[in-house]
Amino acid sequence: MARARLFARNEQIFRCPVCSLPMRLGAQWSLACAAGHSFDLSKDGYVHLLPNAKASKYDKELFRSRRLINGSGYFAPLLDKLADGMKESIVEPSSAQPLSILDAGCGEGSHLLYLLRKLEPASQQDILAAGMDASKPGIALAAKGNAPVIWCVADLVRSPFRDRTFHMVCNILSPSNYDEFRRLLAPGGRLVKVIPGPDYLKEFRQALFGRPGPEREETSGETAALFARHFPGMTQQRVRYEVRLDGQHLEAMLRMTPLSWHAPEENMRRLLTQSAFAVTFDFIILWSEPLRGSSKSPLR
Ligand SMILES: [Zn+2]
Structure with a gap:
């Protein structure tokens, strides 16, 4: 019920993912546009706005692994840096307008919830937080619990939010759609994207492939260059540290890492016999300049 009221209070941020008309929350707790496209709020308090849902690689078990790892503090040094950068951007703490944050590609939601816990005490404004992901099992897990967040299963290519809705769009280890990010950002708003650095999980x-080189087709440098083409004036920060995974966390970490999906079975088995394993966490945070526009925004 609390989640339904949150959706009702903020129905003006939505637009129909099919026809782009504004949507309203109707009596049956469904978001609907004037053309008759309608999306029900689930009993767990999220809305499924993906008209043509596809099966994804991300199953329930994978998101449980992600929740276990994300909830174990391994990402704290990265997320603290992110929260610090966001706090610096809050320059009008007395503004009556809530500070609106979207996590685009939020998965099971742990990172967004961590950031909110950091930002809420630092902000005198209300914070309107939304998390969207194309994976239903991810969002279903995120929506359990009672955090005041607008959770949506939605497609990044046609996201269900109106233009200029968010002061901050985060995109953490997840694919981007820069045109959509630009459309969604309010004047003065910023995009922040986290990508793996060259040493991430080296x-x-x-251990799995017998070589330390990057397996990703797209290197971090190429991703940063693409970001900078869309958002000139980008700045970047690197966060690199070592974490020690115990046996249980090692298995979960491997399960959620695409790297392991193509690894030789035997190497996987050998790695899983370790009782603890140290890995490098290496991230690059890409910040856009505040979007130029009216000065009404609470962000610089
Ligand atoms: Zn519609």
Whole structure:
């Protein structure tokens, strides 16, 4: 019920993912546009706005692994850096307008919830938080619990939010759609994207494939260059540290890492016999300049 009221209070941020008309929350707790496209709020308090849902690689078990790892503090140094950068951007703490944040590709929601816990005490404004992901099992897990977040299963290519809705769009280790991000950002708003750095999980690469080099087709440098083409004036920060995974967390970490999906079975088995394993967490945070526009925004 609390989640339904949150959707009702903020129905003006939505637009129909099919025809782009504004949507309203109707009596039956469904978001509907004037053309008759309608999307029900689930009993767990999220809305499924993906008209043509596809099966994805991300199953329930995978998101349980992600929740276990994300909830174990391994990402804290990264997320603290992110929260610090966001706090610096809050320059009008007395503004009556809520500070609106979208996590685009939020998965099971742990990172967004962590950021909110950091930002809420620092902000005198209300914070309107939304998390969207194309994976239903991810969002279903995120929506359990009672955090005041607008959770949506939605497609990044046609996201269900109106133009200029968010002061901050985060995109953490997840694919981007820069045109959509630009459309969604309010004047003065910023995009922040986290990508793996060159050394991310290099010990896994060594153990699984016998070589430390990056397996990703797209290197971090190429991703950063693409970001900068869409958002000139980009700045970047690198966050690199080592974490020690115990046996249970090692298995979960491997399960959620695409790297392991193509690894030789035998190497996987050998790695899983370890009782603890140290891996490098290496991230690059890409910040856009505040979007130029009216000065009404609470962000610089
Ligand atoms: Zn519609």
